[in-house]
Amino acid sequence: MELTVVIPSFGLTALLRACLFHLEAxxxxxxxxxxxxxxxxxxxxxxYRSDQFPCDNLALVRLDKRTSFSRACNVGASSSPxxxxxxxxxxVLLQKDALRDMLQLFARPNVAVCGxxxxxxxxxxxxxGVRFDAGPRGCYHEYHRRPSSxxxxxxxxxxxxxxxxxxxxxxxxxxxxxxxxxxxFGYEDVDFCLRARQIGAAVTCSQAVDSIHFSGTSNQxxxxxxxxxxxxxxxxANRFSIDGTISE
Amino acid sequence: MSGPIDxxxxxxxxxxxxxxxxxxxxxxxxxERIAVDMASDDKTVALCAAAxxxxxPIAPSPSVDEVRNRYLSxxxxxxxxxxxxxxxxxxxAEQQVRELIGRAGAAVDAIEIPRFNYLGDHLxxxxxxxxxxxxxxxxxxxxxxxxGHHRLPVVLNGRDRLASLTPPDCLHIHHSNYRDLFEFVERxxxxxxxxxxxxxxxxxxxxxxxxxxLDLRYDPAADGxxxxxxxxxxxxxxxxxxVLHWERIGRSAxxxxxxxxxxxxxxxxAGAVAALQDRLAAIENSSSWRxxxxxxxxxxxxxxxxxGRRSS
Numbered sequence: 001m002e003l004t005v006v007i008p009s010f011g012l013t014a015l016l017r018a019c020l021f022h023l024e025a026x027x028x029x030x031x032x033x034x035x036x037x038x039x040x041x042x043x044x045x046x047x048y049r050s051d052q053f054p055c056d057n058l059a060l061v062r063l064d065k066r067t068s069f070s071r072a073c074n075v076g077a078s079s080s081p082x083x084x085x086x087x088x089x090x091x092v093l094l095q096k097d098a099l100r101d102m103l104q105l106f107a108r109p110n111v112a113v114c115g116x117x118x119x120x121x122x123x124x125x126x127x128x129g130v131r132f133d134a135g136p137r138g139c140y141h142e143y144h145r146r147p148s149s150x151x152x153x154x155x156x157x158x159x160x161x162x163x164x165x166x167x168x169x170x171x172x173x174x175x176x177x178x179x180x181x182x183x184x185f186g187y188e189d190v191d192f193c194l195r196a197r198q199i200g201a202a203v204t205c206s207q208a209v210d211s212i213h214f215s216g217t218s219n220q221x222x223x224x225x226x227x228x229x230x231x232x233x234x235x236x237a238n239r240f241s242i243d244g245t246i247s248e
Numbered sequence: 249m250s251g252p253i254d255x256x257x258x259x260x261x262x263x264x265x266x267x268x269x270x271x272x273x274x275x276x277x278x279x280e281r282i283a284v285d286m287a288s289d290d291k292t293v294a295l296c297a298a299a300x301x302x303x304x305p306i307a308p309s310p311s312v313d314e315v316r317n318r319y320l321s322x323x324x325x326x327x328x329x330x331x332x333x334x335x336x337x338x339x340x341a342e343q344q345v346r347e348l349i350g351r352a353g354a355a356v357d358a359i360e361i362p363r364f365n366y367l368g369d370h371l372x373x374x375x376x377x378x379x380x381x382x383x384x385x386x387x388x389x390x391x392x393x394x395x396g397h398h399r400l401p402v403v404l405n406g407r408d409r410l411a412s413l414t415p416p417d418c419l420h421i422h423h424s425n426y427r428d429l430f431e432f433v434e435r436x437x438x439x440x441x442x443x444x445x446x447x448x449x450x451x452x453x454x455x456x457x458x459x460x461x462l463d464l465r466y467d468p469a470a471d472g473x474x475x476x477x478x479x480x481x482x483x484x485x486x487x488x489x490x491v492l493h494w495e496r497i498g499r500s501a502x503x504x505x506x507x508x509x510x511x512x513x514x515x516x517x518a519g520a521v522a523a524l525q526d527r528l529a530a531i532e533n534s535s536s537w538r539x540x541x542x543x544x545x546x547x548x549x550x551x552x553x554x555x556g557r558r559s560s
Contacts, residue, residue, distance in 0.1 A: 045416045046371055047338075047364060064338040064420045075339065 002034040002083055003027075006076035008069055009090040010042045012217060013052055016090045020055050022211075023088065026099040038076040042066050069163070070179035070188040077178060085173055087166040091214040092118065094165070101208040102167045105155065112169040112201035113193055115161025118213035119148050126213045129205045130160040130190060131243040138233065139190050139240075153207040159197060159240060161205050163189030164213050172201055186225030187232040194240060253346055256280040256323035256388065257331065259301075260312045264333035265291040267424060271331060272299040277342040278329065284319045286312075292333075310442035316393040328388045335363075335423045344419035348385065348411075357409040358386035363421040367474065368428050374467035374475050379415045395444050429477060436485050445493040449501050454490025458483040 005023060009016050016039070027035055037058040041048045043066030050060055061079050063072065077085050084106075086099070094116070102114045118126040128151060129142045139160060143151045163179075166189060176195050179188040193203045216224075257278045259271065262285070272295065275281060283296040286308040296303050304322065309315045312332070320328065327349055331337075338344075348359055362379030365372045372378060383391060383401045390409070393401045403410045413419060426432040465479035494503050 043417055046373070047422070049369055049371075051369055062338040062422075063340040064418060065340060065344055066417050067340070079339075 001036055001080060003032050003036075003086060004077065004080040004082035004084075005035065005037045005086045005088055006040065006073055007037065007088045007090055008040040008042050008072035008076060009044070009048075010066060011044045011046075012090055013044075013046075013048065015214075015217065016048075017053055019088070019090050019092060019094075020053055020058070022093040022096075023099075024055060025096045026094040029096045030100040030103055032099075032103075036080040036082065038079050040072045040076040040079075042069075042072045068181055068184045068188075069186070070183050071181045073163070073188075074178040074181065077173065081170070083170045085166075085168050085170060087163055087168070089164040089213065091217040092164055093212040095209040095211040097209050098165070098206060098211045099167075101206045102165075105204050105206055106167070106169075108202070108204070110200065110202040111204050112172045113161065113196055113203040114167040115158075115203075115205040116165035116167075116211055117148075117153075117205065117207045117209065118162070118164060119210040120145075121212060121214065123148050123210070125151055126215055127162045127164065127205075128207060129156065129158040130162065130193075132159060132240045133245040134242045135245070138229075138236075139187075148210050155204060155207055157202050157204050158193075159203065159243070160190040160193035161203055163192075164215070165211065168192075168196075169201075172196060172199075175199075182231050183228040186228040188228065191232060191235065194236060252279045253277070253342065253349070254326040255329055255345065255349070256282060256325040256327070257329050258282045258284065258316075258319060258323060259331050259333055260284045260286065260316065260319075261288055261292045261296065261333045262286040262308065262312075263288045263290045263292060265295055267334040267336075268292060268295050270336040270424075271333060272296070272301070274337040274339070274341060275329075275331070280323065280325055282319070282322050284315075284322075286315075310438075311395070311444075313393045313399060314395050320391070321389070323388045326388060328386055328391075330384045331421065332423070334425065335421050337422065338420065341419060345385065348413075348419065352387075352411065355409065356411045357390040357405055358383050358403045358411070360410060360412040361385060361419055361421050362413055362415040363423050365423045365425045367426045367432065367478075370471070370474060372425075372471055372474075372478075374465060374470040376465040376467070377471075377478075381412060382421055383410065384421065429481070432478070433481060436481065437488075440485060440489050440492055443489065443492075445489075445496040449493050449497050451490045451494065451501070451503060454486050454493070458486040461486055 007016070007019065020037070023037070035057055037055055038061055039048065039053065039058060040061045040063065042063050047062055048060055050058065059079065061076055063075065073087050088094070098116050102116060105111055105114050115127065115129065117128045120126050124145045125141070125143045125148055127141050130139050131142045132139050141162070176192065180191050183191060197203060255278050257275050257280065259282070261268065261283050265288075276299070281299070281301040282304060283301040284304045284306055285293055285296065286306055293303055304319060306315065316330070329345070352359065360381040360383050363382050365377045365380055383403065386403070390404050391401050392404060393399070426435065461482040462479050465475060465482050467475045471478070494501060
């Protein structure tokens with residue numbers, strides 16, 4: 001398989017359908033013919049049915065008991081082994097050319113993880129790379145909530161990118177054992193990127209186009225990342241580089 | 249996951265080739281799978297054999313539940329899982345079942361599992377159809393089925409040794425019950441015709457259950473118009489069963505005594521009965537109700553019952 005797209009999802013059926021609609025356009029624009037889409041139904045109260053999602057090459061993976069984002073991603077990836085994986089949140093509407101640009105960045109030496117530039121519906125930056133500062137927040141989204149039009153589109157490497165749109169080399173993903181399931185929700189993406197960099201892989205982010213990320217649609221609990229954050233800092237405190245602070 | 253799970257699957261099949269592949273695919277992690285096949289003449293046996301199931305051929309039986317007990321002892325594992333051929337499990341079932349068995353300890357013999365029921369593409373969400381808990385996972389030898397269709401199995405060492413899962417965030421059985429209403433009616437009719445009618449005949453009880461079915465299953469907020477269709481069909485099923493029971497006892501009871509309806513007996517005074525009658529009449533006259541034949545029938549029966557009481 002050239003590419004397996006893994007979408008962990010809980011409820012939000014109509015939004016998932018829109019996500020898939022945009023994904024299909026992106027796959028077509030990237031001229032990928034050998035792909036699979038694994039939608040991991042992560043314990044939706046009303047299980048998904050395949051006829052709700054009229055997509056080619058789509059398989060539903062049903063989990064009756066809701067599990068961590070990291071485990072749902074790993075289950076989805078193992079359901080369809082592939083040369084590359086694209087992990088995609090169900091509340092992301094990919095811009096048509098986003099995937100093509102991400103794949104082009106993969107042609108650069110050592111690039112094994114690529115994120116995407118994401119905006120909120122009001123065109124403010126949701127994600128265009130993850131930086132680290134010396135303060136208690138640790139990692140943060142660069143230029144978060146700045147108008148996209150004011151943020152450079154120059155491609156640069158990062159220590160990490162968000163897992164909302166996360167293209168990764170299949171061999172690397174396998175060799176690192178996938179996302180670490182010790183993280184219940186959040187920080188598994190940053191942890192993976194830091195582990196990837198430890199073995200020499202480069203992490204970058206597409207900046208060419210903006211895709212929409214509604215963010216936090218499945219879980220709006222402000223403390224939803226606390227447990228993962230604690231795991232992250234136990235593991236990585238004082239072990240990442242300080243990029244410096246960019247104020248919002 | 250560590251080592252093979254100490255679990256046997258028992259599934260009864262009868263021309264089940266259409267639904268079996270999904271069951272076989274989602275239970276492939278179970279080390280011992282036994283298919284008790286009732287003379288299928290489609291690809292059922294070949295599918296089971298190809299999947300590594302032990303196939304036990306038996307004579308067809310009108311009621312699966314009646315023959316289940318005879319084959320439960322074939323299981324050689326400490327725990328048994330019983331599924332119907334039109335059921336399947338989720339992709340995380342192995343992990344869930346392992347955890348359930350691990351948590352069961354010495355105090356639990358059987359585990360009640362919620363079930364998703366589908367009519368065609370529609371997941372039935374009304375309380376009458378969900379969570380529809382089923383006793384299907386149990387220590388081998390601790391559960392027995394009763395004769396008849398869709399009767400709850402018995403936990404032999406007592407119900408206090410039964411654990412019950414709390415939906416929605418837990419293991420479920422997924423059940424593709426019916427393709428459409430034609431299949432629903434066909435199957436209900438078959439169940440009614442082949443059921444056992446060995447208790448005392450009381451047509452009042454059947455009528456009371458018909459009302460209860462209407463009340464229980466009509467839930468348009470959950471299932472839309474389909475709930476009306478199913479409520480009427482299930483209500484009608486109770487009436488049909490009452491009549492078949494009457495036939496089974498040789499028509500030896502005066503069936504028209506049924507018109508002294510239980511709702512009359514339950515109502516404290518004539519005013520309450522009249523109010524109920526008005527309600528039924530209002531439903532009957534409502535333009536939003538298109539399918540009211542059983543209600544009309546029941547309304548007339550109620551009126552006849554009242555007339556009978558007034559004249560007596």
